[in-house]
Amino acid sequence: MLGIQGAEVQGVHRRGKYILLPLLGQGLEAQTLILHLGMSGGLSVQPRTQPTHPLVRHTFSLNDGRELRFEDGRKFGKIWLVSDPGEVLPPLSPEPLEGGLTPQLLAQSLEGRKAPIKALLLEQPIVAGMGNLYADESLFLAGINPTRSAAGLSGEEIDRLQQSIVNALTASIEKYENARDESWPDPPRALTGWSHPRTEGAPCPRCNGPFTGTRVRARGTYYCPSCQP
Incomplete structure (x- = not known):
């Protein structure tokens, strides 16, 4: 990428699903490299001698002999x-893991x-960084049906x-x-270990009843009708 050769990464930050790398170097204008991983992207820092995975689209060479691979x-x-x-x-809510997304703020946003609560959880101004699988997991832990209207939720x-x-x-x-x-230096490319299944008819880990699969605003959604009324 033009304009960043010789730049030094000043830190690693995140806002929602965006990764921010402030750059600074002698004779270079202060800039920020911003990355969004999309639905299945991933970053890894690998030795230059490590074979490049065929799905790598961009590579940034580091001065210590390693590469940042996207x-x-x-x-x-x-x-x-x-x-x-x-x-x-874009407009983003406060970070959920930094204490800014309080119950009061969430209630105000909803x-x-x-609309179905699952659909609203995926709106980044409501919950920054929330993704499809995380929304299902959150609703399962809370015992809330993903198709319920957000306006009908109690305090x-x-x-x-x-x-x-x-x-x-x-x-x-x-x-x-x-x-x-x-698995270092070849990190996993997918998250596993959800507390609820993502398969139609799979037994619920709480009540052993069958899980239901549906779509909420075109997003695959799984929940337990018994535990998430």
């Missing part, structure tokens, strides 16, 4: 180089919204949902970090 099998990922991250970042249910969002995201990060450490 895998993007479905080609939904994006990369920007900007002087102002505000040029790229107030009067008649107690919203409190429970907010905590379940934090728990689901925290557990997923821990599982990935463990899997990454075990």
Whole structure:
């Protein structure tokens, strides 16, 4: 990528699903490299001698002999180089894992919204960083049917949902970090270990009843009708 040769990465930050790498170098304008992994993308830092995975679309050479590799099998990922991250970042909620997404703020964002709660959880101004599988996991932990209207949720249910969002995201990060450490330097390319199944008819881990599969706003959705009324 033009304009960043010799630049030094000043840090690694994240907003929602966007990864921000501030860059600075002698004689170079301060810029930020922004990456969005899309639906199936991934980043890894590999020795230059490590064979390149066929799904790697972009490679950044580092001065220590390693490479930052951007895998993007479905080609939904994006990369920007900007002087102002505000040029790229859309409206986003406070970060759920940094204490900003309080039950009160979540309730305010959902107030009067008649759409299915699953669909609204995927709106980034409501829950920054939330993805399809994480939304299903959060709703299962909270015991809330994904097809219910958000406007019909009680205050107690919203409190429970907010905590379940934090728990689901925290557990997923821990599982990935463990899997990454075990398989380094070739980290996993998919998350596993969800507390609920993602298969029609699979037994619920709570009540052993069959799981149901449906689509909410065209997104694959799995839930237990008994535990998530």
